[in-house]
Amino acid sequence: MMSAKYLAQGDLSAWLGALAQGRRVLVPVRENGAVVFRPYGPGTKPVLTRQADSPPKESVFPSTERLMEFSYSKDAENLGKVALDIKETVNAPATVVFGGRPCDARGFTVFDRVYDTKTIRDPYYAERRASTLFVTLACDTPETTCFCNSVGSSPVDADGSDVLLTPVDGGWLVEAVSERGKALLDAPALKDATAAAQDQAKAAKEAAEAAMPPAWDAAPAAAKLLEKFDDMGFWDDVSAKCISCGACTYLCPTCYCFTVTDERSGMKGERIRTWDTCMSFQFTLEASGHNPRPTKAHRLKNRVGHKFSYYPDIHKGPIACCGCGRCIKLCPVSVDIREIVRLAMELPTATAGKP
Ligand code: SF4
């Protein structure tokens, strides 16, 4: 942490208004019974008392985006000769994501190791990532489905955030985490934090960590899941009630798979990228009709194995799950990824081996 300020609850809209000058600011708001991230404007009432139902993944990785426009033109002297013109359409507006939880910001660190590396750089992702700052709220009211403390994180983890807010009497302690975040603290709505506010924030962080369900270390799952790779009886059991809806992937802050389609009309068109889901039968369906993951058991094995075994193996440690618990809370048939991992690790499960 670099410097600390204090934001009174009554000054929240003033700070949000200042942040929104020349940028889009995305805040969690209630919409049709769910809490989702939407642009802040006059009268917007942010919901800061609970985790949003969907993470702010769209801020950097939109569910649908145009990658390029293309057009063909024919040579009037030689109709068999066609010229192709391609225009890339990177769209990276200056953005602040306000009020996400530490797991939401940390989710993008999972993306970074895939889309913005020394050898591979996805310009659409990388430019939006560079133009987006995360003002994160320390999570002092974890839900029963939260398990960030079992996957190498905590409810007050600042990894991936630019600014961290911690609830204190009458407002929040506001701490810059990155140089870019430090610039956001230069605002009249923020006052210098008193020593008392800093002490309260320290106590609040300790209380948030203590409020979490007991931690269990998920790191050994990497080897245990490999041992289960060919045990299709195990995967049949744990996937029995899955209906392959894909909600777990769409709501996951760390799922980053996509598909690409070309939409063409006459001599012009556009290339579109949309989220994809490995829980769908079509995800690995080959043109020949062969499908290397023909059953939902194969597909769930891939989803769990990728997050807890293959990704940590490729990237030397980090688990590709931030423990947000959304896939547990919002799965329509209550498939519980914690239970599957714990079963693979031969740890006791809350549902007596019936995830
Ligand atoms: S949300 Fe649940 S039912 Fe839907 S695909 Fe995921 S595990 Fe299966």
Ligand code: SF4
């Ligand atoms: S796998 Fe589930 S708990 Fe883990 S980050 Fe994704 S939605 Fe959250």
